Amino acid sequence: MTLPQRLDELNLPRRHEDWRWTDLSAAEAALSASPANDAAPDATPYLIDGIEGPVLLFVDGKYVEAASRPGPVRVEKGVAHDAGNGPLAEIAAQHSLHKISLSGSGQRVQIVHIATGGQAHLDLQYVVAAGETARVVETYAGGGESWVNLALSASVAERGRLRRAVRILQDAGAWTETVNGHLAADAHYGSVSLIGAAAAVRSEYDFVLGDRAHAQVDGTMVAGARQHFDIVGRIRHQGVGGSSGQTWRSVVAGRAQASFAGRIEVARGARQTDANEDVKAILLDRTATANAKPELEIFADDVKCAHGATVGELDKRALFYMESRGLPPERARQLLTEAFVADAFEAVENADLRAALGEDARRLLERVR
Amino acid sequence: MLKIEDLHAGVEGTEIIKGLSLDLPAGEVHAIMGPNGSGKSTLSYVLSGRDGYEATAGSVTLDGEDLLSMEAHERAAAGLFLGLQYPVEIPGVSNVNFLRTALNAQRKLRGEDEISAADFLRETRKEAEAFDLSMDHMKRGVNVGFSGGEKKRNEMIQMAVLKPRLALLDETDSGLDIDALRVVADGINRMRSPDRSFLLITHYQRLLDYVKPDKVHVLQDGRITRTGGPELAAELEREGYVGIAA
Numbered sequence: 001m002t003l004p005q006r007l008d009e010l011n012l013p014r015r016h017e018d019w020r021w022t023d024l025s026a027a028e029a030a031l032s033a034s035p036a037n038d039a040a041p042d043a044t045p046y047l048i049d050g051i052e053g054p055v056l057l058f059v060d061g062k063y064v065e066a067a068s069r070p071g072p073v074r075v076e077k078g079v080a081h082d083a084g085n086g087p088l089a090e091i092a093a094q095h096s097l098h099k100i101s102l103s104g105s106g107q108r109v110q111i112v113h114i115a116t117g118g119q120a121h122l123d124l125q126y127v128v129a130a131g132e133t134a135r136v137v138e139t140y141a142g143g144g145e146s147w148v149n150l151a152l153s154a155s156v157a158e159r160g161r162l163r164r165a166v167r168i169l170q171d172a173g174a175w176t177e178t179v180n181g182h183l184a185a186d187a188h189y190g191s192v193s194l195i196g197a198a199a200a201v202r203s204e205y206d207f208v209l210g211d212r213a214h215a216q217v218d219g220t221m222v223a224g225a226r227q228h229f230d231i232v233g234r235i236r237h238q239g240v241g242g243s244s245g246q247t248w249r250s251v252v253a254g255r256a257q258a259s260f261a262g263r264i265e266v267a268r269g270a271r272q273t274d275a276n277e278d279v280k281a282i283l284l285d286r287t288a289t290a291n292a293k294p295e296l297e298i299f300a301d302d303v304k305c306a307h308g309a310t311v312g313e314l315d316k317r318a319l320f321y322m323e324s325r326g327l328p329p330e331r332a333r334q335l336l337t338e339a340f341v342a343d344a345f346e347a348v349e350n351a352d353l354r355a356a357l358g359e360d361a362r363r364l365l366e367r368v369r
Numbered sequence: 370m371l372k373i374e375d376l377h378a379g380v381e382g383t384e385i386i387k388g389l390s391l392d393l394p395a396g397e398v399h400a401i402m403g404p405n406g407s408g409k410s411t412l413s414y415v416l417s418g419r420d421g422y423e424a425t426a427g428s429v430t431l432d433g434e435d436l437l438s439m440e441a442h443e444r445a446a447a448g449l450f451l452g453l454q455y456p457v458e459i460p461g462v463s464n465v466n467f468l469r470t471a472l473n474a475q476r477k478l479r480g481e482d483e484i485s486a487a488d489f490l491r492e493t494r495k496e497a498e499a500f501d502l503s504m505d506h507m508k509r510g511v512n513v514g515f516s517g518g519e520k521k522r523n524e525m526i527q528m529a530v531l532k533p534r535l536a537l538l539d540e541t542d543s544g545l546d547i548d549a550l551r552v553v554a555d556g557i558n559r560m561r562s563p564d565r566s567f568l569l570i571t572h573y574q575r576l577l578d579y580v581k582p583d584k585v586h587v588l589q590d591g592r593i594t595r596t597g598g599p600e601l602a603a604e605l606e607r608e609g610y611v612g613i614a615a
Contacts, residue, residue, distance in 0.1 A: 316420070321457040322467070324417050325527065326445035326475035335470065339461025339510075 018204070021259035021291055023228040026147070026200040027119075027174035033145035035060045036116035041067055043112040046139045046169070050352030053107030056100070061113075061120035061148075063098055073109055074101040086204055089178035092151035095121035102126055102134035102162070108350070109135065115142035115170050122150045126164075130157040130184075136164050137353065143171035143197070150177040156187040164191040165353055166219075167360055170198050179205040183213035185239060192348055193219035194357055196364035201229040211239030218247040220344040220361060223256035223288070224368030230259040230291075235275065237303075238267045243274040249344045251337050253284035253368040259291035264305055266298040273300065277307035282314060282340055284333075284368065330369065337365050370395040370566045371535055376427035378415040384425070385411040387591035393535075396563040400577055401570045402602065403588030404610040409570045410454065412588070413539040417451040418444050431535060445471075446478035448534030450527075452541050456520040459511035464523065465493060467511050468530055475531065489530075496529040499559075501552055517544035525556045536560075537568045542576035554579030574606040587613055 041064055043057040054071035057064045063075060076099045102109060113122065128134045140148060148170065156162045168175050175198040183189055187210065195201050207215045221229045235244045250258040264275045281290035292309035314336050322332035341361050348354040371393040378386040385408045393399050403409050414422040416429060418441035429436040431447055439447060459467065473483045484492075497507050500522040512520050521541055528536055538557075542550055557567060557580050569576060577585070577599065585601040586593045587610070595601065595613060605613055 315457070317457045318459050320419050320441065321453065321459070322471070323441040324419075324445060324451045324453075325467070325471035325531065326442050326478070327471055328442050328474060329440070331470065331474060335462050335467070336459070339459065342461050 018232045018261065021230045021257065021261070022202050023200050024174065024202075026198070027149070027176065030117070030119050030145050030147035030173055034118045036144065041114055043067060043110070043114075046112045046114075046141045047110055048137060048352055048356040051108050051110060051137065051350070054105060054109045056109065056111045058111065058113040058122060060116055060118065060146075061095060061122045071105065071107075073105045075099070076101075086151070086178035086180075086206075088149055088176050088202070088204070089151035089180070092121040092123045092149050092178070095123055097123040097125065099125040099127065102136065103129040103132045105134055107135075108137055108353075111136060111138045113138070113140045113142075113148060115140070115144065115146035115148050115173060117144045117146050119147045119149065122148065124150065124152045126152065126154040126162065128154075128156045128160040128162050131159045132157075133161040134163070136162070137167070138165065139167045140170050140175060143173055146170070146173035148173070148175045150175075152177060152179045154179065154181045154189065156181070156183050156189055158184045159186045160184070161188040162190070164189070165348070165357070166191065166193040167357070168193070168195045168198055168201060169360065172197075172199055174198060174200045176202045177204065179203070181205065181207040181215065183207060183209045183215060185211040185213060187213045189214070190216040190347060191218065192345055192357065194360050194364075195219060195229050196222040196360070199227060202232070203230070204232040206234040206236070207244070208236045208238055209242040209244065212241040213239060214242065215244045216246075216347060218245070218344045218347060220248070220341040221250040221252070221258040222341065222361065222364040222368055223250065223258045224253040225256060226254065227256040229257070231261070233260070233262040234265065235263070236265045236267065237270040237273040237275065239270060241272045242270065244276070246277045246279070247344050247346075248279045249341045250281040250290055251284065251341060251365060251368065252281060252288040252290050255287045256368075257289040257291070259293075260309075261291075261293040261295070262307075263295040263297065264307075266300050266303050266305065268299045270300045271302045273303040273305070275303075275305045277309075279307075279309040280340070280343075281311045282337065283311065284314070284337075333369060334365065337369070338362055341365070370432060371568065372428075372430045374428045376415070376424060376429060378411065378422065378424040378427075380411065380422055385591055386415060388427070389588075389592055391586060391593060393566050393568060395566055396561075397583040398557075398561065398567040398569065398580060399584045399586060400582040400602065401568060401586045401588050401593075402572070402574075402605055405572070407588045408591045409572075409588060410539060413451055413537050413570055416537055417441060417449060442474065443478065445531075445533075446475040450531055450533030450536045452521075452524040452528060452536065452538040454540035454543060456512050456524055458513050458515075460513050462511050464507045464509060464511050465490075468493060468527055471527075472531060492530055493526070496526045499529070500525050500556055502526060518546060518549040521545055521553060522549060525553055529556060529560060534564065535566050535568070537570070539570045540572060541569070542571055542573065550575065551579060574602045577602045
């Protein structure tokens with residue numbers, strides 16, 4: 001059965017507005033491929049230097065306990081849960097679920113996923129208890145004819161904090177995620193995503209925020225050749241005094257496309273909501289495409305909602321200024337693009353993580369310049 | 370050092386420099402003064418190699434090398450520095466990182482070794498202090514949040530660290546208060562040496578009260594219409610460009 005047929009069978013809204021920029025052909029191609037059955041998978045090459053803590057390794061959607069160091073993190077398999085909204089999440093939910101209890105993990109948890117081919121569905125659930133702080137770094141590596149499909153439900157109890165960093169470094173194939181987040185009163189969620197290597201990426205997130213909860217969803221897309229990335233975000237403010245921010249930076253070259261559609265919904269009674277959306281894209285070639293579609297739906301009084309979206313080219317005045325000081329044009333472009341995407345990592349507090357993201361971005365930018 | 374012969378140049382097919390000749394020997398400071406629209410900024414962009422500013426005839430050489438056939442960054446490595454009238458803000462690229470990258474790029478092109486981090490920092494610290502800019506400014510994004518005067522002083526710090534053979538300063542005095550003007554002038558005077566030349570492009574005489582030029586050229590409608598000593602600047606101030614032309 002083809003992926004479109006599968007989606008039709010599930011009665012999934014493929015012609016819906018939220019899907020207008022999505023290209024699932026790379027995912028579809030992976031359906032007929034199979035895993036390479038790597039004999040001894042190893043997470044080590046994908047770990048970030050300087051970050052100690054538990055390591056969980058997944059290969060083609062399966063948890064590899066023998067090559068993991070879970071420490072205090074509990075990984076339970078097969079616990080049924082509501083995969084949340086979204087057709088791709090429903091497909092993932094038909095596969096085995098891994099419930100990951102992050103409470104008490106203390107240190108930053110690194111989750112490495114290696115794709116070797118074929119479809120890999122990963123149904124994860126992060127649970128953070130009241131008042132606890134959890135930090136996760138997810139690295140998606142491997143590649144080939146693969147489709148990695150992640151369904152993540154994240155629930156953060158009152159005053160809890162969850163920090164999530166996502167590095168999509170797999171060198172080919174498709175990568176999709178559907179994130180459903182529930183933030184209780186005074187809970188904080190912050191994520192930063194680096195999207196650059198796969199052929200096609202779709203990241204869909206939906207957060208529901210309680211009183212004074214805060215969600216910060218940031219990321220950067222580096223797209224070249226015919227890469228096709230899109231972000232479909234939804235932040236639902238349902239409590240009083242909640243806040244949210246979304247900062248996305250894209251550098252797009254060749255015939256690539258990077259899209260962002262972000263909806264902010266402020267429910268009746270969600271007074272004193274403060275929501276901000278900041279989306280900027282730079283096109284390096286005339287053949288590249290960037291789409292930005294902010295949407296606001298406000299049913300409450302006394303709220304602040306701001307959004308800004310720009311699509312442009314590298315600043316020619318800045319390029320000349322740098323060249324006049326002796327920088328070769330390619331070095332000037334490198335510094336400007338690196339500085340541009342670094343905006344999306346500004347909120348990352350850990351220096352090792354920020355440096356690793358910067359280094360990842362540098363490598364990705366090198367490929368598209 | 371700098372030899373311009375019968376230069377014709379312009380932007381998008383419009384000729385703005387119309388047969389300009391100028392000889393700037395090593396160690397001298399010359400000033401080019403001219404009214405708005407006379408071609409002062411165009412001249413600085415043509416000399417520094419900005420895209421879109423094309424020379425259509427004539428020649429420009431720096432120490433005998435054909436400047437016009439070089440890319441902008443090659444001209445910098447050859448020893449040319451352009452101090453801009455409106456220095457550009459570059460968010461996210463720190464001042465020190467930018468300056469060090471620029472210096473090392475120039476050295477590489479000249480076949481020299483990279484400067485050590487310690488030497489670079491010592492030098493930068495010294496110049497920042499001399500031009501009255503804090504190290505906090507040096508760590509910030511290039512010119513981001515700087516006042517007009519701070520931007521010009523930052524240009525001077527870059528010039529002092531890059532040590533060009535020829536500094537082309539385009540309206541460096543504009544937007545400076547009297548104290549900043551003195552700081553900038555002192556910096557230029559300190560950097561004067563027998564093997565370094567300066568071309569000061571300016572609208573007013575005030576910078577020339579502090580930096581005494583060897584020669585003053587009057588630029589009008591794309592040509593040098595008069596050349597004289599420092600007294601010509603005072604005459605211009607008194608009589609205006611119209612009076613001089615007549």
